[in-house]
Amino acid sequence: MDLAARPYRSVLYIPGSKERALEKAKSLPVDAIIFDLEDAVAVEEKPNARTLLTRTLSEGGYGNRTQIIRLNGADTEWGEADLAAAMDIGPQAVLLPKVESVGQVNRVAEKLDAHPACADTQIWAMMETPRGILHADAIATGPRMGGFIMGTNDLAKELNCRFRADRLPLQMALQTCLMAARSHGLICVDGVYNAFKDEAGLRAECEQGRDLGMDGKTLIHPAQVEIANEVFAPSDAEIELARRQIAAFEEAEAKGVGVAVVDGKIVENLHIVTAKATLAKADAISSMT
Numbered sequence: 001m002d003l004a005a006r007p008y009r010s011v012l013y014i015p016g017s018k019e020r021a022l023e024k025a026k027s028l029p030v031d032a033i034i035f036d037l038e039d040a041v042a043v044e045e046k047p048n049a050r051t052l053l054t055r056t057l058s059e060g061g062y063g064n065r066t067q068i069i070r071l072n073g074a075d076t077e078w079g080e081a082d083l084a085a086a087m088d089i090g091p092q093a094v095l096l097p098k099v100e101s102v103g104q105v106n107r108v109a110e111k112l113d114a115h116p117a118c119a120d121t122q123i124w125a126m127m128e129t130p131r132g133i134l135h136a137d138a139i140a141t142g143p144r145m146g147g148f149i150m151g152t153n154d155l156a157k158e159l160n161c162r163f164r165a166d167r168l169p170l171q172m173a174l175q176t177c178l179m180a181a182r183s184h185g186l187i188c189v190d191g192v193y194n195a196f197k198d199e200a201g202l203r204a205e206c207e208q209g210r211d212l213g214m215d216g217k218t219l220i221h222p223a224q225v226e227i228a229n230e231v232f233a234p235s236d237a238e239i240e241l242a243r244r245q246i247a248a249f250e251e252a253e254a255k256g257v258g259v260a261v262v263d264g265k266i267v268e269n270l271h272i273v274t275a276k277a278t279l280a281k282a283d284a285i286s287s288m289t
């Protein structure tokens with residue numbers, strides 16, 4: 001399936017250095033995995049993590065979960081070797097940390113263009129610095145761009161803002177990135193919820209991200225997967241409503257009318273686009289199981 005058509009309800013970070021977690025993920029019901037070489041890996045473990053990760057990914061076993069490798073930045077001592085190692089296994093996507101300009105995307109794209117194993121490799125961008133957020137629209141136009149991942153921990157650090165349950169200090173950044181992503185047909189996945197044992201807090205933040213328009217949530221622990229999968233999936237009631245809207249609109253159209261009424265609300269062509277997207281998402285989710 002085209003990467004853009006896949007679901008991204010649950011996008012789990014796995015430290016590239018943790019063999020047990022890399023193995024466990026093969027049986028977790030996640031839509032996508034970020035195999036991390038950046039912040040989840042200690043400095044002294046970086047080279048070993050790169051070797052372990054490339055070997056693990058070459059062996060396979062992750063089924064239809066989208067596989068994304070987060071590299072260290074090109075300005076670090078590990079960035080170049082990370083990209084070279086990732087390119088050799090022809091990954092579905094590489095994720096660049098702390099992207100602040102489309103130039104950073106261009107430079108990686110040029111290297112991917114020159115590598116025979118990377119014809120279909122996408123570039124994803126961590127959106128997690130004030131400069132990156134301000135340049136979101138330009139970054140979204142970069143070659144091979146597939147999606148944005150919100151890095152709300154780094155962003156909060158850079159803004160010097162407080163962590164609040166309503167994430168008010170982050171709203172402008174979340175919405176700016178969503179608008180840029182939607183303008184250019186990219187996926188946009190929300191940031192992590194750090195308190196991985198707090199189910200109620202996670203659910204509330206997932207619901208907020210979903211209501212904003214996010215495709216899903218990045219996660220740090222297997223215990224968070226079920227809630228994200230549930231919140232970001234269309235509910236049975238939404239699927240049933242979408243079907244009724246489509247049927248009612250087709251009936252109206254057959255009579256030469258451009259508007260139908262369902263449950264006391266008008267249904268026009270634009271609502272049918274949303275209804276069809278809901279059904280397509282439900283189908284894509286079904287194909288994951």
Ligand SMILES: CC(C)(COP(=O)(O)OP(=O)(O)OC[C@H]1O[C@@H](n2cnc3c(N)ncnc32)[C@H](O)[C@@H]1OP(=O)(O)O)[C@@H](O)C(=O)NCCC(=O)NCCSC(=O)C[C@H](O)C(=O)O
Pocket residue numbers: 012013014015020021022024025036039040126128150151152153154155191192196219220221222
């Ligand atoms: C948070 C953790 C350090 C907790 O680890 P641990 O104490 O080992 O948890 P458990 O004992 O409860 O683990 C139970 C089993 O689950 C496996 N496990 C744990 N985490 C993962 C995972 N992420 N993926 C897959 N499997 C996982 C354990 O191996 C246990 O397995 P088993 O023994 O077989 O039952 C840990 O969860 C962790 O390291 N999480 C990831 C942290 C991380 O990736 N951080 C970086 C990304 S966040 C970020 O950088 C965001 C962004 O850049 C920003 O700026 O916001």
Ligand SMILES: [Mg+2]
Pocket residue numbers: 039126128151153154
């Ligand atoms: Mg970060």
